[in-house]
Amino acid sequence: MLIGTPMPRAKGWRKIATAVWGWPKDPQVYGRLEVDAVPILEAVQTLRERSGARVTPTHLVIRAIARALAENPSLNTRLARGRFHPRDTVDIFVIVAAAGGGDLSGVKVRRADELKAPEIARDMDERLEAARTGKGELDKAKKLMEILPPRILGWTLRMSAFLTSNLRMHMPRLGMPREAFGSAMVTNVGVFGITEGWAPLSPIYRVPMIVLVGEIEPKPWVVGDRVEPRPVLALTATIDHRWVDGYGMSGFVETFKKYIANPLAYED
Secondary structure, eight states, X not given: OOTTOOOOOOOHHHHHHHHHOOXXXXXXXXXXXXXXXXXXXXXXXXXXXXXXXXXXXHXXXXXXXXXXXXHOTTXXXXXXXXXXXXXXXXXXEEEEEEGGGTEEEEEEETTGGGSOHHHHHHHHHXXXXXXXXTOSTTHHHHHHXXXXXXXXXXXXXXXHHIIIIISOOOBGGGTBOTTTXXXXXXXXXXXXXXXXXXXXXOTTXXXXXXXXXXXXXXXXXXXXXXXXXXXXXXXXXXXXXXTOOHHHHHHHHHHHHHXXXXXXXXXX
16 A cells, blocks of 8 residues: 555444543453363362361462472562562462452451461461451551542552552551552452453552452363263463563463362472
8 A cells, every 4th residue: 555545444343442442551461271070079078077167169279379489589579660670589469359248358368378278278268358348457547548549549549559669668547558459469259250361450459460360160171081070170260471482481381280180289
């Protein structure tokens, strides 16, 4: 086509699309993994009998993520002013339903890579009730945010993320602890009967990934040279591409899969 030749105008859906959307600015990429849940369920039962703690598949996923971050420290970092700074510890933030399911809250499991699954379960149980009843460490900030108008709220949230993550300020009296969302985040929709979903990353989280745990359900599965029904757990991850690419993610996934394939080997 000759230079200067008029190009055809966008019409129909293309016209609507070009009017609604601008250039992509979002660094999110996505990953999905299905795993045989038999070792997970066996580990849950064994660990409950041994420890008396209310261990669930989510606690094992938290443990696997924490181990993978510890063994791949380039992911256990915070991004500030174009530089990646190592985090002091591996902390996993777990999103939970609050206000009877009408809202969200959460708890941060500190030094999760140093804890066994029953210890993670006990640590969460101690603080989950407070989070679900509006008395968690982030709830003071949430109450303040509720009275702010939307135009100011967005700026306030970004500023609080900058202060607590970039500058590492610690303001618990305002409900703004240092690096509030830890090294990574986990949420479980399996408890609502949802098999699979994708959780969004928010600019205020300042984490490289959020992992969503679905409901375990029976599916055809290859075992040796045959296919048989097995309980299968679907896991999805939303990942910030600024932190990692496919090659960089491979080490994390390898460590994660080794744990999930045989949790009891790491819990004894």
